[in-house]
Amino acid sequence: MQWRKSLTSCKRLPRHPSLVSRVHTKTALPIINIPRSSIYELGSQDPVLHNVSWTVYPDEAWAVVSDGAASSHLKPALFGALMGTHRISPPPPPPGGLFPFLEDADPHRCVQMVRFAHRGGASGDGFYDFTARYGAVREEDKRTLRETFFPDIARPLHTLAIPAFHKPEKRVDEVDVGKEADKAKKQELFDTITAWLKLKDLLDLPMIALSNGQTRRARIAQALLANPRLLLLDEPMTGLDFKSRGILVDLLQELKHKPESPHVIMGLRAQDPLPDWTTHVALIKDGGAVQTGTKADVFPSRFTPAIPNASASTADSSPESNYAPRRHGDPLIDMAGVSVQYGPRSVLSSIQWKIRANSRWHLIGENGAGKTTLLSLLTGEHPQSYTQSDNLRLFDRERAGWATPLLHRRIGRVSPELFNAFPRRHTLTVWDAIGTGFDGTFLPKGKRRVRIAADGTPLAPGAQEEEWRLHRMHEVMSALGPRRWHTHPDKMTDAQFFAQPFSSLTPGEQSLVLLMRALVGAPPLVLLDEAWAGMDRAMVQAAHEYLQDGGGGLSEEQACVVVSHWEEEVPWGPEQGVQRYRLDGGKGEQIFPKPQ
Numbered sequence: 001m002q003w004r005k006s007l008t009s010c011k012r013l014p015r016h017p018s019l020v021s022r023v024h025t026k027t028a029l030p031i032i033n034i035p036r037s038s039i040y041e042l043g044s045q046d047p048v049l050h051n052v053s054w055t056v057y058p059d060e061a062w063a064v065v066s067d068g069a070a071s072s073h074l075k076p077a078l079f080g081a082l083m084g085t086h087r088i089s090p091p092p093p094p095p096g097g098l099f100p101f102l103e104d105a106d107p108h109r110c111v112q113m114v115r116f117a118h119r120g121g122a123s124g125d126g127f128y129d130f131t132a133r134y135g136a137v138r139e140e141d142k143r144t145l146r147e148t149f150f151p152d153i154a155r156p157l158h159t160l161a162i163p164a165f166h167k168p169e170k171r172v173d174e175v176d177v178g179k180e181a182d183k184a185k186k187q188e189l190f191d192t193i194t195a196w197l198k199l200k201d202l203l204d205l206p207m208i209a210l211s212n213g214q215t216r217r218a219r220i221a222q223a224l225l226a227n228p229r230l231l232l233l234d235e236p237m238t239g240l241d242f243k244s245r246g247i248l249v250d251l252l253q254e255l256k257h258k259p260e261s262p263h264v265i266m267g268l269r270a271q272d273p274l275p276d277w278t279t280h281v282a283l284i285k286d287g288g289a290v291q292t293g294t295k296a297d298v299f300p301s302r303f304t305p306a307i308p309n310a311s312a313s314t315a316d317s318s319p320e321s322n323y324a325p326r327r328h329g330d331p332l333i334d335m336a337g338v339s340v341q342y343g344p345r346s347v348l349s350s351i352q353w354k355i356r357a358n359s360r361w362h363l364i365g366e367n368g369a370g371k372t373t374l375l376s377l378l379t380g381e382h383p384q385s386y387t388q389s390d391n392l393r394l395f396d397r398e399r400a401g402w403a404t405p406l407l408h409r410r411i412g413r414v415s416p417e418l419f420n421a422f423p424r425r426h427t428l429t430v431w432d433a434i435g436t437g438f439d440g441t442f443l444p445k446g447k448r449r450v451r452i453a454a455d456g457t458p459l460a461p462g463a464q465e466e467e468w469r470l471h472r473m474h475e476v477m478s479a480l481g482p483r484r485w486h487t488h489p490d491k492m493t494d495a496q497f498f499a500q501p502f503s504s505l506t507p508g509e510q511s512l513v514l515l516m517r518a519l520v521g522a523p524p525l526v527l528l529d530e531a532w533a534g535m536d537r538a539m540v541q542a543a544h545e546y547l548q549d550g551g552g553g554l555s556e557e558q559a560c561v562v563v564s565h566w567e568e569e570v571p572w573g574p575e576q577g578v579q580r581y582r583l584d585g586g587k588g589e590q591i592f593p594k595p596q
């Protein structure tokens with residue numbers, strides 16, 4: 001543990017005058033000081049990062065960026081050094097130590113980190129049922145966003161709150177927000193942040209009902225309001241829609257002018273745009289070198305696409321002249337007026353959409369537009385899928401005509417919910433995790449762990465099926481395994497990767513394994529919702545190449561839907577016949593190419 005002191009408070013000392021005037025001067029105490037050290041995993045003698053010289057001053061705005069090919073465990077190591085989960089050697093010298101600006105305050109309380117590559121929170125032994133949010137909300141799931149994340153903030157009334165979820169208002173004198181002045185300040189910060197992050201109308205919804213992007217915005221707000229002095233936001237743009245990314249960047253800039261708000265350092269992937277106000281970059285390179293300096297020094301000629309401002313639209317920009325139509329097969333899914341309603345809230349209204357064999361779709365819509373809800377109707381997990389028998393055909397049958405396991409064999413999928421819920425007991429290997437994909441289950445079965453019956457009896461149609469499954473396991477691994485993306489391919493063979501415990505992998509590697517799981521059974525329909533979260537550029541590239549025509553990952557009998565807020569994360573462009581379907585305000589329409 002590198003932290004210098006372990007006192008009890010996160011008290012703010014009077015600010016150095018240079019901080020107030022925001023004039024750059026190195027006389028202010030640095031926020032972070034790592035003079036020239038290497039960074040190690042605890043208990044390891046091999047450095048993960050070496051020769052790190054990194055000093056952050058209060059008037060600088062830093063981003064930690066992984067270089068294109070840098071493996072996904074390197075950025076967490078730099079943040080881990082700040083959070084005390086990695087060793088810094090030699091350690092930053094006293095008296096200032098690692099965080100000179102904290103002086104006597106306790107880093108455990110003053111330094112906070114929030115990672116967004118995945119929503120987090122899961123990973124017990126077993127699988128938990130993430131579909132609970134689609135049904136009637138159970139008593140234990142009724143805790144609202146306000147009660148869960150902001151329990152000590154006063155409760156103004158909310159017009160859009162669902163009446164059933166209202167709790168009696170607390171009297172102002174019951175609210176534990178400390179002294180009057182603090183209370184007013186805290187309330188003002190709460191109002192500013194929840195308004196900027198468009199959370200006000202969600203505060204009295206049950207947590208479980210929030211979409212992924214809504215939950216991420218809430219986690220950002222919670223972290224900012226927890227009043228740390230240094231806040232590390234790792235990949236905060238993940239899962240945020242186009243507008244929300246701009247809003248977040250603007251909010252962080254706004255907060256820089258508020259003395260009570262934390263100093264923020266963002267972690268970004270190589271492909272993420274840098275906010276305009278970034279002044280300095282720590283670039284983590286392949287092999288573990290870290291280059292630090294001003295943005296201009298580190299990226300002299302890098303094109304950094306601007307982050308959109310809040311009023312930018314998500315209108316499709318691809319020229320239709322590039323569009324090369326695909327030869328589509330029969331409809332696998334046919335929606336002819338599908339709707340979903342929660343009490344008075346209408347989420348989907350009369351959706352018309354056909355997904356045909358050999359089609360490649362990009363499903364878009366702002367956070368909360370209903371994308372996950374729509375996909376849960378296709379997988380049969382949403383209870384309202386049963387009540388839409390006239391409007392919803394799944395592989396030419398109504399929902400009730402499918403036993404759920406048989407339906408799940410026909411759909412390979414990846415989603416943030418599935419990522420979080422997937423079991424992470426240490427005995428579950430990569431091989432086991434991929435093998436569960438043949439049947440869409442979560443429990444490896446059989447001697448060869450590809451769900452051949454436990455007594456060794458092969459499933460119908462006999463031994464051929466087992467051979468095919470084993471062949472597929474190796475096929476997806478050779479297309480998406482470490483030889484395609486590991487920075488030292490000779491260090492990790494496919495066989496070694498198959499044997500790794502799933503839970504020991506980085507989030508990016510876990511995402512890739514779950515992608516292999518979705519594809520291994522060659523199901524007719526593949527749903528990839530935020531499939532690339534946590535992956536580094538080499539992994540995304542391997543996945544894209546595999547999914548593109550000629551890559552071998554998808555046949556002409558299969559259809560694939562990708563859900564992503566980033567157009568560059570979609571493996572196909574117009575020239576490979578991608579179609580785009582947009583949800584907006586409960587309505588759905590094909591926006592590319594425009595239907596004739």
Ligand SMILES: Nc1ncnc2c1ncn2[C@@H]1O[C@H](COP(=O)(O)OP(=O)(O)OP(=O)(O)O)[C@@H](O)[C@H]1O
Pocket residue numbers: 133134135137205208209210211212213214239342345347365366367368369370371372373374
């Ligand atoms: N049980 C529920 N009760 C009330 N509202 C709900 C419930 N479940 C979902 N919602 C609302 O339905 C809307 C659609 O949520 P959904 O998760 O489908 O959005 P999404 O388009 O997938 O968003 P994201 O891009 O953030 O993942 C959200 O506004 C959500 O708050």
